[in-house]
Amino acid sequence: MAELAERLARYIAHRLPDSADVRVRSLERIFGGASRETYRFVLEYSEATGEVERSLILRRDPPGSLIETERAIEFNTYRAFYGTSVPVPEPLWLEEDASWLDHPFFVMEELKGFEASPQAITLPPYAQHAELIAEQKWSILGEISRADPAVLGLDRVMESVAPDECGERELRYWESRIDRDEMAPQPILRAAIRWLRRNPPAPAQKRSVVHGDYRTGNFLYDAGGTIRGILDWEMAHLGDPLEDLAWGLNPIWRFARDGRAGGLVPREDAIRIWERASGLRADPEALRWWEVFSCVKGQSIWLSGAHEFAAGVNQDPILVIAAWLMGNSQDRAILDALGRMP
Amino acid sequence: MTPDLGRFLEVASAHLLQRSAPALEAGYEQSSVMTLAILLGVAREEVDRAAARRFEENKALRDFFRKWERVIGNAELRSRIVAASGGSDPSLRVPDLEENNAMLRALLIEMHVEVEQQQGDEARACEDALWHELALSTERRRLSLGPF
Numbered sequence: 001m002a003e004l005a006e007r008l009a010r011y012i013a014h015r016l017p018d019s020a021d022v023r024v025r026s027l028e029r030i031f032g033g034a035s036r037e038t039y040r041f042v043l044e045y046s047e048a049t050g051e052v053e054r055s056l057i058l059r060r061d062p063p064g065s066l067i068e069t070e071r072a073i074e075f076n077t078y079r080a081f082y083g084t085s086v087p088v089p090e091p092l093w094l095e096e097d098a099s100w101l102d103h104p105f106f107v108m109e110e111l112k113g114f115e116a117s118p119q120a121i122t123l124p125p126y127a128q129h130a131e132l133i134a135e136q137k138w139s140i141l142g143e144i145s146r147a148d149p150a151v152l153g154l155d156r157v158m159e160s161v162a163p164d165e166c167g168e169r170e171l172r173y174w175e176s177r178i179d180r181d182e183m184a185p186q187p188i189l190r191a192a193i194r195w196l197r198r199n200p201p202a203p204a205q206k207r208s209v210v211h212g213d214y215r216t217g218n219f220l221y222d223a224g225g226t227i228r229g230i231l232d233w234e235m236a237h238l239g240d241p242l243e244d245l246a247w248g249l250n251p252i253w254r255f256a257r258d259g260r261a262g263g264l265v266p267r268e269d270a271i272r273i274w275e276r277a278s279g280l281r282a283d284p285e286a287l288r289w290w291e292v293f294s295c296v297k298g299q300s301i302w303l304s305g306a307h308e309f310a311a312g313v314n315q316d317p318i319l320v321i322a323a324w325l326m327g328n329s330q331d332r333a334i335l336d337a338l339g340r341m342p
Numbered sequence: 343m344t345p346d347l348g349r350f351l352e353v354a355s356a357h358l359l360q361r362s363a364p365a366l367e368a369g370y371e372q373s374s375v376m377t378l379a380i381l382l383g384v385a386r387e388e389v390d391r392a393a394a395r396r397f398e399e400n401k402a403l404r405d406f407f408r409k410w411e412r413v414i415g416n417a418e419l420r421s422r423i424v425a426a427s428g429g430s431d432p433s434l435r436v437p438d439l440e441e442n443n444a445m446l447r448a449l450l451i452e453m454h455v456e457v458e459q460q461q462g463d464e465a466r467a468c469e470d471a472l473w474h475e476l477a478l479s480t481e482r483r484r485l486s487l488g489p490f
Contacts, residue, residue: 031373
């Protein structure tokens with residue numbers, strides 16, 4: 001860790017040419033990053049106006065991960081939303097030259113002192129604020145859905161997609177990951193993919209920025225029930241806004257184990273809040289397609305993690321937790337979404 | 343082997359959770375050790391049933407193929423289904439059972455595709471029975487810590 005801190009300090013000194021005595025201290029890895037290695041650290045340096053101290057986050061590409069993503073898109077999405085009604089930490093530096101820290105990375109502000117755990121949100125002191133958190137969670141998603149990608153500048157960094165191609169493009173992508181990574185036949189998953197192809201969704205009512213992993217566990221909240229930051233934009237893309245809504249409704253995120261979406265409120269409430277905030281409609285048929293799709297995408301992610309672990313590319317135990325605990329639940333969620341749960 | 347594997351995994355999990363993890367500073371390593379403890383607990387749940395659930399499922403799939411092979415129109419697929427329905431597991435070793443399970447589930451996918459394309463009540467009845475078997479397959483694999 002000391003060597004990494006030293007190299008990181010060298011890099012930041014290079015990015016802050018007017019600073020002196022750049023130091024990185026208290027560098028520690030944060031558990032749970034499934035697509036990036038995430039570290040927190042304190043940056044100290046001197047500049048003309050005095051001493052500076054900042055708490056920052058380093059997000060570095062790992063050797064292998066649950067998902068393959070473009071860190072440039074993630075960084076630019078943070079940059080696009082920073083300072084808007086969608087709360088995100090300030091992104092600072094993106095570096096794609098792997099010679100600095102062995103892998104590409106970016107650095108952003110740390111939002112300190114808040115909770116992200118999807119389990120903690122179901123317990124005191126947070127549980128009493130479930131409705132308040134839900135109101136913000138799906139309102140913020142509505143803001144993301146309503147935002148104009150062109151105004152945000154994200155149409156220049158994210159791949160364009162036609163409204164009637166959103167579903168098929170995503171399905172094609174995740175199916176290709178399944179084809180590549182599955183280590184055993186997946187009859188339920190394959191049946192879901194065929195169902196999706198037989199029942200294509202209506203064209204997207206709007207091309208939106210899609211967060212790609214918008215769920216409980218990927219935002220920071222405080223003890224008063226206020227959401228302080230939306231994180232983990234590594235799968236952000238342009239697409240159908242219903243994709244994000246459906247992903248958050250996936251039964252595998254029912255952390256309170258009582259049927260509430262995201263461990264917070266009934267699914268109908270979540271949909272109502274999102275519709276109000278986005279000004280868009282969650283057509284039940286289209287939403288159902290995206291909910292089945294979200295199960296396929298989820299299972300693809302769990303299968304890829306299992307493959308990475310088995311292949312020895314990345315042996316973080318979180319990949320096994322995901323594969324073992326989520327895999328079967330995801331199959332059950334497919335049965336539920338297709339009306340095949342006995 | 344005594345104490346048995348399940349008991350060992352229980353003790354190892356508890357040791358990591360109650361002794362090793364608290365001795366570490368809060369952070370990545372502590373969380374990793376706690377995750378490993380949970381995984382040992384999950385492994386303990388699986389180890390008891392690993393052979394039994396595969397043996398049961400392989401038998402259920404062969405029974406299913408025997409019962410429904412008549413609805414398969416594709417002669418080549420039907421002959422493979424019939425051959426598989428008459429097979430057996432060479433041993434109760436988990437890798438052997440798993441290899442057969444993968445072969446049978448791959449055939450089930452092919453059969454599912456075929457049946458979905460057919461019209462008629464019998465095809466629908468077969469499809470319903472196939473989905474029922476798939477639902478049972480998730481029950482056999484269900485873990486107490488699974489979120490859904």
